[in-house]
Amino acid sequence: MKKIALLSLAIASVMTVQAQTAYRATTIADNWSIGLDGGVATPLSHHHAFFGDMRGIFGLHIQKQISPVFAIGVEGYAGVNTSSWNAGYFTTILDNTYPVSPDKSSTMIDNMYVGAYGSVNLMNLFCGYNYGGRLFDMELVAGIGWGHDFYDKFAFMPYSIDALDQNYMATKVGLNFNFNVCENLTLSLKPSVIWNMTGTTYHPLDVTETSAAYKRNKAAFNLMAGVSYNFGPGFVPVDTKNQGELDALNNQINALRADLAACNAATAAAAATAADLANQLEACKNRKPEVIKEVNNNLQSVRYIFYKIGSSVITADQMPNVEMVASYLKNHKDSKVVVKGYASQDGNLDFNVKLAQARAESVKNALVKKYGIKADRIKAEGEGIGHMFTENDWNRVSICTLD
Numbered sequence: 342m343k344k345i346a347l348l349s350l351a352i353a354s355v356m357t358v359q360a361q362t363a364y365r366a367t368t369i370a371d372n373w374s375i376g377l378d379g380g381v382a383t384p385l386s387h388h389h390a391f392f393g394d395m396r397g398i399f400g401l402h403i404q405k406q407i408s409p410v411f412a413i414g415v416e417g418y419a420g421v422n423t424s425s426w427n428a429g430y431f432t433t434i435l436d437n438t439y440p441v442s443p444d445k446s447s448t449m450i451d452n453m454y455v456g457a458y459g460s461v462n463l464m465n466l467f468c469g470y471n472y473g474g475r476l477f478d479m480e481l482v483a484g485i486g487w488g489h490d491f492y493d494k495f496a497f498m499p500y501s502i503d504a505l506d507q508n509y510m511a512t513k514v515g516l517n518f519n520f521n522v523c524e525n526l527t528l529s530l531k532p533s534v535i536w537n538m539t540g541t542t543y544h545p546l547d548v549t550e551t552s553a554a555y556k557r558n559k560a561a562f563n564l565m566a567g568v569s570y571n572f573g574p575g576f577v578p579v580d581t582k583n584q585g586e587l588d589a590l591n592n593q594i595n596a597l598r599a600d601l602a603a604c605n606a607a608t609a610a611a612a613a614t615a616a617d618l619a620n621q622l623e624a625c626k627n628r629k630p631e632v633i634k635e636v637n638n639n640l641q642s643v644r645y646i647f648y649k650i651g652s653s654v655i656t657a658d659q660m661p662n663v664e665m666v667a668s669y670l671k672n673h674k675d676s677k678v679v680v681k682g683y684a685s686q687d688g689n690l691d692f693n694v695k696l697a698q699a700r701a702e703s704v705k706n707a708l709v710k711k712y713g714i715k716a717d718r719i720k721a722e723g724e725g726i727g728h729m730f731t732e733n734d735w736n737r738v739s740i741c742t743l744d
Contacts, residue, residue, distance in 0.1 A: 364409070364576040372406040373572045378531065380565030382420055385534070397421040398563060404460075409470035409576050412460045416484070418565075422451040454511055454535065456486015472578055474524060480517040487511065488537060510538040515563070529567040536560045642743040646704055650687060650737060653699035655707060663704060666741045667712035677744045679720045680704045683727030685736040690726070698723025704739045 383395040400418025407413060464478035465471075488511040515533025522528055537559045579586075644666050646659045655663060670676055682701030684693035701721035708714040727736035 363579040365579055367574075367576070371572075371574060372576070374404045374406070374527070374569045376402050376404075376527075376529075376567050376569030378402060378416075378418060378565045378567040380531070380563060382561050382563045385560045385562055396423045398565065400454075400565070402567070402569075404569070406576075409465045410462050412462070412480075413457070414460070415455075415457050416486075417453065417455040418563075419450045419454075420452040422449055450491060452488070452490045454486055454488050454513075456484045456511065456513065458482055458484030458513065460517065470576065470578070472575065474521055474575075476521055478519050478521070480519065482513070482515045482517055482531075482533065484513040485510070486513070488535075512536050512538055517567075525571045525573065527569045527571060529569065531563070531565045531567055533563045533565075534560050535563060644741040644743075646700075646739045646741070647735070648700055648737045648739075650685070650734075651696070653682075653696060653703045655703055660707075662741075663707050664712070666704075666743065667708055667714055669743050670708070670714050670718060671712070673743075677718045677720070678708075679722065679742045679744070680739055681742070682721070682723045682739045683729075683736050684725065685733050686726055687733070694723060694725045697725050697727075700737075700739045704741060 379399040402416035404414030460480045490507040513535040518530040682697040684697045705721040
């Protein structure tokens, strides 16, 4: 117990030292790797020959490096069926003849494993992370997943003549010896042991022996070699004692403080303006309405009739202005009106001169024909191109001045 406590304390101390090193932030897309694996596997049970029952395996893995020490990944591999090289023979059970091991098996792949794993880089954990990279490092790997044995209907299976494919939970532990050939390429030697966690040799789904799942007769030894491509960029350490970086960060902080002060001043000024506008609004609400008793005679004596471009026709929306002129002339029998027509600067001069006269005449004709005003009380004059309005379109107008 004392040894375990001391080991735990040592590991915690190393991890504390590692945590004191700061690294630049990475994204979810950084520091992935993908690789191919291949090698051999053999059962570790007593009734199997270590080399005689050895068979080939191949697989694929994808890994995400979370920190210089810790990584997670998924992997899968399949075992190559070597039973097809055995000589075939038959056996008789309960008066039925069964092929025990034929010349060729019906399955090329007789088992597979798919699982997730986590790894600890022991070199980075105990020796510190080397950003420039080191030639060799070592990882401790542990995983859990799903195992599957493909049933060969021609193979003899004691106590399980009608057996189906076998599924079981599996756990795995191993070491990865990594040789970093270059920044992005790694070659690995991967010894590991995998255990069938559910059932017995002939009854894989029988869970009566799960308490003894880590027995030798339920384990297999794998030895694989792998090649991985690393997408990087690795973990870039930040020198917390770099005075240049500290000065740059301080300058950024000071600039942000200045921006904050300016924002506060602008907010205060806006609040003062809002308060002033609120006071003005309140004053307007409380002010008594002013009655205007006299109206500028010049405003009363002038009316405008506007036209569309190139036209002297009085549109329906402009007729109320003509009617106002007519009403004034009817109410004031001695009054007269001078109508001056204008054109905008669009078009040629000769046309615009004629158009200005036609616009003045259109008002006169409307007053005479529609409202019965005598012609001698109306003077219509064409003034050519008008310049009284800065908006060019407004100069398409007849101006009626009442006397």
